[in-house]
Amino acid sequence: MQHYDVIIAGGGMTGSSLACALSGQGLRIAQVEPVAPAQRAAPDYDDRAIALAWGTSRIFTGLGLWERLQASATPIHSIHVSDRGHPGMVHMDRASEGLPAIGYVAPARELDRVLSEAAAELPDVERFCPARASAYRFADTRAELDILQQDSTRTLTSALVVAADGADSTLRAQAGIAHDDADYHQSAIVTNITPQLPHHNCAYERFTDSGPIALLPMSEGRCGVVWTVASGQVDAVMALSDDEFLAGLQERFGQRLGTLQRVGHRQAWPLRLVSARASVAARMALIGNAVHTLHPIAGQGFNLGARDVATLAEVLVDAVRAGEDPGAPQVLARYAEWRRHDHANVTLFTDGLARLFSLPLPGLPGARSIGMLALDLLPPAKRLLTRLTMGRTGRTPRLMRGLPL
Numbered sequence: 061m062q063h064y065d066v067i068i069a070g071g072g073m074t075g076s077s078l079a080c081a082l083s084g085q086g087l088r089i090a091q092v093e094p095v096a097p098a099q100r101a102a103p104d105y106d107d108r109a110i111a112l113a114w115g116t117s118r119i120f121t122g123l124g125l126w127e128r129l130q131a132s133a134t135p136i137h138s139i140h141v142s143d144r145g146h147p148g149m150v151h152m153d154r155a156s157e158g159l160p161a162i163g164y165v166a167p168a169r170e171l172d173r174v175l176s177e178a179a180a181e182l183p184d185v186e187r188f189c190p191a192r193a194s195a196y197r198f199a200d201t202r203a204e205l206d207i208l209q210q211d212s213t214r215t216l217t218s219a220l221v222v223a224a225d226g227a228d229s230t231l232r233a234q235a236g237i238a239h240d241d242a243d244y245h246q247s248a249i250v251t252n253i254t255p256q257l258p259h260h261n262c263a264y265e266r267f268t269d270s271g272p273i274a275l276l277p278m279s280e281g282r283c284g285v286v287w288t289v290a291s292g293q294v295d296a297v298m299a300l301s302d303d304e305f306l307a308g309l310q311e312r313f314g315q316r317l318g319t320l321q322r323v324g325h326r327q328a329w330p331l332r333l334v335s336a337r338a339s340v341a342a343r344m345a346l347i348g349n350a351v352h353t354l355h356p357i358a359g360q361g362f363n364l365g366a367r368d369v370a371t372l373a374e375v376l377v378d379a380v381r382a383g384e385d386p387g388a389p390q391v392l393a394r395y396a397e398w399r400r401h402d403h404a405n406v407t408l409f410t411d412g413l414a415r416l417f418s419l420p421l422p423g424l425p426g427a428r429s430i431g432m433l434a435l436d437l438l439p440p441a442k443r444l445l446t447r448l449t450m451g452r453t454g455r456t457p458r459l460m461r462g463l464p465l
Contacts, residue, residue: 063217064088064186065386066376067205069193069231070224071095074348074365076175078222080123081373083182085465087380090216091179092207093189094225106324107167108250109276109284111136111263111359114163115451115460116366122459125178132170134277135161137261139449144268144312148431152446156439162450163359165263165276165284188216196221196234196344203343203387220387221344222372227334229350235341244331244414246271247294248356249287251326252278253306256318259283265358268312272357272414275313283317285309286356294328331355333411339399340392345372352403355414360406363451370459371398377465402454409448 066082068075071093079091112120112133120126139162141150154162179185188207195206203221206213223231232239259277266273271288278284287309289297300308306320313320334353339346348365372395379391447453451460458465 061204061215061217062090062186063202064090065218065380066090066220066222067092067203067216067218068222068224069205070222070226070348070350071176071179071187071189072224072226072348073172073175073362074369075222075224076179077119077123077366077369078224078347078373079179079182079185080125080175081369081459081465082376083184085377085380087184087376087386089182089185090218091185091187091189092191092193092205092216093187094192096190105252105282107169107252107278108327109165109252109278110168110171110362111276112164112166112171113360113363113366113449113451114157114159114161115456116363117161117164118462119366119370119459121462122370122464123178124464125174128174128178129166129171130164132279133164133166134279135261136163136165136263136277137161139263139265139446140316141265142267144266144314150442150445152442152449156443156446157450157452159450161261162263162446165278167278193221193225193231196231198343201385218387219343219385220376220392223344223346223350224348225350227332227349227353229346231344232336232346232350235344237336237338237341237346239334239336242333244333244355245291246288246331246355246414247291247328248331249285249289249294249297249326249328251285251287252282252324253285253309253320254280254282254322255320257316259317264313264316266313270312273309273313274356274359275317276359287312288331288356291330298326298328333407335403335407338396339368339403340396342389343387345392345395347372352407354407354410357410357413358449360410360449364402364406367402367451367457367460368399370457371395373459373465374457398455405448405453 065087068091139152191209194208197204264275274286276284336351347368354361375395
């Protein structure tokens with residue numbers, strides 16, 4: 061059996077980010093990746109957008125990867141939040157934080173490519189791909205992970221297994237970590253559009269009677285769209301012609317960007333809230349969607365996972381430097397405690413917004429409008445919201461300050 065200090069079970073953006081963070085720290089690392097990276101297609105109009113908070117861009121700076129990502133990332137200079145049919149609005153701007161951007165919008169394909177290629181280049185990370193974790197066991201001093209590779213099973217051992225295997229995490233279940241799973245009865249329709257007017261690096265979040273609509277600034281004048289609709293409406297919206305789809309989106313979004321002129325390929329994703337009741341177990345730590353899968357409102361999902369990576373990497377590296385076992389209960393407890401408040405706050409924020417703007421209670425739209433107007437007129441409250449959006453609240457790990465471990 062091959063032994064490692066850390067096995068990362070998951071080859072997505074979060075798992076690859078952790079591999080990059082732990083590399084060069086004297087650790088023996090394995091990464092188990094279920095899907096072999098396909099031959100990378102050239103960027104095109106339909107590249108899906110992913111929001112990167114300012115804090116996440118700093119994490120990639122600390123990892124030495126931001127220069128490779130920045131060329132394809134579009135900065136967000138401001139955020140405009142509104143409620144369709146009501147006067148309430150909130151406007152957040154980079155000037156309040158004295159920074160060049162509130163965040164960035166990157167093509168998901170490019171982000172995945174850079175992280176996957178960076179992880180593959182690491183000399184101290186052994187990658188098993190395509191392979192998937194099939195069984196997890198633990199003892200006092202080590203964890204054992206069976207991986208299925210082609211038609212054979214092999215066993216790896218390590219001080220710590222990190223579950224980065226998504227919302228339906230097999231390892232989370234095998235570790236006995238309970239989770240809450242709530243169906244929002246909504247789906248996100250994701251696509252790109254080109255508006256008549258320039259977006260001026262403004263991100264829009266507009267609440268409507270069918271769910272929130274986000275328009276994120278992208279390169280070449282495009283905007284990434286996340287249109288939330290009730291589950292029962294998905295098939296009808298997906299069946300619309302391009303002109304019908306643009307007309308429906310226009311009617312709900314309004315004229316702030318002029319006429320919406322072009323739409324790309326559409327995809328629909330069912331929305332659910334998955335929240336693990338613990339982020340650690342014996343010889344195991346959870347990161348990313350394995351511990352929290354959020355509503356896409358406010359674009360916090362990947363950013364929360366990036367902060368998991370930055371925190372876990374710092375805790376593990378500091379423990380090893382102090383001569384501690386990286387999988388020891390006291391080490392994992394430090395990670396869990398550090399992440400507890402951020403997980404709770406962001407989950408409460410996104411879930412609360414999603415539910416607040418979907419409740420059909422009489423008088424509630426007016427109260428929401430008054431609340432938004434008040435928030436926009438109260439600089440301390442608005443600055444707190446801006447910092448939450450940017451991922452700048454709470455204790456900050458070194459990577460999130462742009463510093464190496």
